[in-house]
Amino acid sequence: xxxxxxxxxxxxxxxxxxxxxxxxxxxxxxxxxxxxxxxxxxxxxxxxxxxxxxxxxxxxxxxxxxxxxxxxxxxxxxxxxxxxxxxxxxxxxxxxxxxxxxxx
Numbered sequence: 399x400x401x402x403x404x405x406x407x408x409x410x411x412x413x414x415x416x417x418x419x420x421x422x423x424x425x426x427x428x429x430x431x432x433x434x435x436x437x438x439x440x441x442x443x444x445x446x447x448x449x450x451x452x453x454x455x456x457x458x459x460x461x462x463x464x465x466x467x468x469x470x471x472x473x474x475x476x477x478x479x480x481x482x483x484x485x486x487x488x489x490x491x492x493x494x495x496x497x498x499x500x501x502x
Contacts, residue, residue: 403457405441405450413441415454417472419465434462436472455488 399420405413417436424430436458441450459470472490474481 401458401461403454405445405454407445407448407450411442412445413439413450413454415439415458417458419461419467431469432467433469433471434458434467436470439472451484452488 400416400418402414402416404411415436416438417434419432420435421432422428422430436455439451439454441454455470462468462470470490471493472485473496474485476482
C-alpha cells in the first residue's frame with residue numbers, strides 16, 4: 399500500500415513523493431476512512447520553483463482518484479515556513495494540530 403513517484407528533469411531525478419494508501423476500519427476511537435497519506439515530499443534545492451512539488455502531489459492525488467479515495471493528507475513541521483506556504487497555495491488546509499512538551 400505504499401507508493402513512490404520520482405520527478406525527472408532533463409533525465410535527472412530532482413524530487414520524489416513517498417506515501418501510503420491508508421485505510422482504516424471503524425472502531426470505538428474513530429470512523430472508518432481512507433486517504434492518500436504523504437510521508438515525504440522532497441525537491442532538490444536547485445529545482446525548486448519549477449512546479450515539481452505540484453506535479454508530485456498531483457500524481458499522488460491521481461492515484462487516490464483511481465482508487466476512489468477522496469482525501470490527501472500530510473504533516474509539515476511548523477518551522478518549515480516555505481513548505482507551509484506551498485501547501486496552503488496548493489489548497490491543503492490544517493485539520494489537526496499536534497502539541498507536545500518535553501518531560502523533565
